[in-house]
Amino acid sequence: MRLFWSSRSPFARKVVAAAHELGIADRIRLDRVVVSSTGTNEVVMTHNPLSQIPTLLLPDGTALFDSAVILEWLDLRFGPNRLLPADPAQRFAVLRLQALGDGLMENSIRCLGERMRGPLFSAAHDAAHRAKIASVLDCLEKEAADLHQATAGSLAIACGIAHLDFRHADQDWRAGRPRLAAWHEEFSSRPSMRATAYRDEH
Secondary structure: OEEEEOOOOHHHHHHHHHHHHOOOHHHOEEEEOOOOOOOOOHHHHHHOOOOOOOEEEOOOOOEEOOHHHHHHHHHHHHOOOOOOOOOHHHHHHHHHHHHHHHHHHHHHHHHHHHHOOHHHOOHHHHHHHHHHHHHHHHHHHHOHHHOOOOOHHHHHHHHHHHHHHHHOOOOOOOOOOHHHHHHHHHHOOOHHHHOOOOOOOO
């Protein structure tokens, strides 16, 4: 398998961390690519019309995207149901957590993008993104006890929070959230998280 990926992308990190949790990371070739909201990557777009990462190419040439779809396929093929439980009630609880983690990533990336707009910077947009991040973190502080098992949800949340440290180190997300901070410190020691630490490389 071949994964279009970047060590700077939280969504790509979620997929690679999931592969480590499933014990199949050595079966995926990582191809580092650069994608952006201001242009397209012709190689990636050949397989994914959205020109986004992560994009997973299967041995038969099939392309899977986005991160939630890739993670579900990996869990179904190599789990099964290690990261996404089969029981409907448990599964949708995990999917809800994954949505929170993915939303955290999205808003972290949007804050980063807004900061790079220079004279076009919108304080209103930036404040809205930061308010959503804070709201998600406050919600997770109340639910930290439900995050200890490695699931699609906890992996998304861990990668999303780590992206805050990676790109927004000036923002102290830990203040007033001791349970979430303690959980994240513990979860970050998992081999899957240590093996996929963010690196600012092109």
